[in-house]
Amino acid sequence: MARWEPNARGRLEDAALDLFTERGYDKTTIAEIAQRAGLTERTFFRHFADKREVLFGASNPLLGVLTDAVAAAPTDTPPLDAVAAALDSAAAVLQERRSYARRRQAVITANEELLERELVKLAVLAEGLATALRSRGASAAEAAVAAETGIALFRAAYASWLAADDTADLAECLHSAFATLRTLAR
Amino acid sequence: MARWEPNARGRLEDAALDLFTERGYDKTTIAEIAQRAGLTERTFFRHFADKREVLFGASNPLLGVLTDAVAAAPTDTPPLDAVAAALDSAAAVLQERRSYARRRQAVITANEELLERELVKLAVLAEGLATALRSRGASAAEAAVAAETGIALFRAAYASWLAADDTADLAECLHSAFATLRTLAR
CATH class of the missing domain: 1.10.357.10 (Tetracycline Repressor, domain 2)
Known part of the structure; x- marks a missing residue:
């Protein structure tokens, strides 16, 4: 069972924007976004299909x-x-x-x-x-x-x-x- | 020495548009464009850096x-x-x-x-x-x-x-x- 993570989506968005700004969009991996947000990659994929969806939505x-x-x-x-x-x-x-x-x-x-x-x-x-x-x-x-x-x-x-x-x-x-x-x- | 080809650029554009229309842009190769135009790939590359340049220019x-x-x-x-x-x-x-x-x-x-x-x-x-x-x-x-x-x-x-x-x-x-x-x- 997936653990409920408070505001996981917002935390992932924040972490992704920080990393995109620091090291560029292309050089940021989903593993790094999840880690920065203190979440798992699996949680990332429950909210976004890919990295681009963080910026553009589904x-x-x-x-x-x-x-x-x-x-x-x-x-x-x-x-x-x-x-x-x-x-x-x-x-x-x-x-x-x-x-x-x-x-x-x-x-x-x-x-x-x-x-x-x-x-x-x-x-x-x-x-x-x-x-x-x-x-x-x-x-x-x-x-x-x-x-x-x-x-x-x-x-x-x-x-x-x-x-x-x-x-x-x-x-x-x-x-x-x-x-x-x-x-x-x- | 390169042979002078009358209106090579226009012939390549025409051939490319024909092929893009017939089989799609992604499925058309530069070799096919050159062949359809009756020219060599080398002539193609004298006029265009890549396939996309035929549509958008340099x-x-x-x-x-x-x-x-x-x-x-x-x-x-x-x-x-x-x-x-x-x-x-x-x-x-x-x-x-x-x-x-x-x-x-x-x-x-x-x-x-x-x-x-x-x-x-x-x-x-x-x-x-x-x-x-x-x-x-x-x-x-x-x-x-x-x-x-x-x-x-x-x-x-x-x-x-x-x-x-x-x-x-x-x-x-x-x-x-x-x-x-x-x-x-x-």
Whole structure:
């Protein structure tokens, strides 16, 4: 029987991020992550299928957050506003894990393979948003433009949020990016 | 001495795209590409460092096209308009190779590794545009938003261009995406 380990997942994430930061993602083994967390490799594999899953999860939880929020927006909400509201919901989820997000981003930026994976994740979010918008009656062109633009603004806001000091708020960074776009697009 | 081969590069590109389409990117060897083109492997390696370079080139030629065009825009051009003008220049380059672009996209979409590489290339273009805009005096926030939005609209326009019939014009698809955004952002 497996012993119950309090917050094993969080401890493994912490240990992995420490090691990725200290010696690089490629040079860190799962055995080392488990050891640093004071857990066994078997416990690691109960929580993650592989090393990359520590950074990316088994699924893309933001996808559900975004598409649910688009579906929940009042029917008369214009597409770009529905996307803005959805990104606000995602921002609330991410804001709670700012310290984790910052450490994670430093690891990802240092490794081309991880950076590619992150970009694919964002492209999947854009596709999900576009599909959700079309389900609400947006044209294919409007849906594509609103979804791609929303993810572009999210990228810009996320970068400025992580670069700013600890008091920064992701939702505020997002609102600021949308306001900048609305001014530039005038 | 190497024998001069007329249009060896184009023949190798054609042969590679045919084989990638027929049997998949991973299952195609460089020897097969050279053979199909009626050339030697040695000739292949005079033009490409590896198989992936047939699809992505050694450099990112659009980067120079985009940053030169931003630099050449009149000083009073607002950031998003400078990006739109730069993307028009890139569209002119791509328009001439529509058939190649379409076959290439089908190969890339079918292979996750190639799709990741393509997304990195687009992210590099966004960074290059942002840098070029900052050199013209745009704020970091304006530059990031205009560059990321421009590449987002390019992605949407490129997809609709490749999905449309042979008479489609990439510049028109881009103008239409910018017009949709300006309407949605009102």
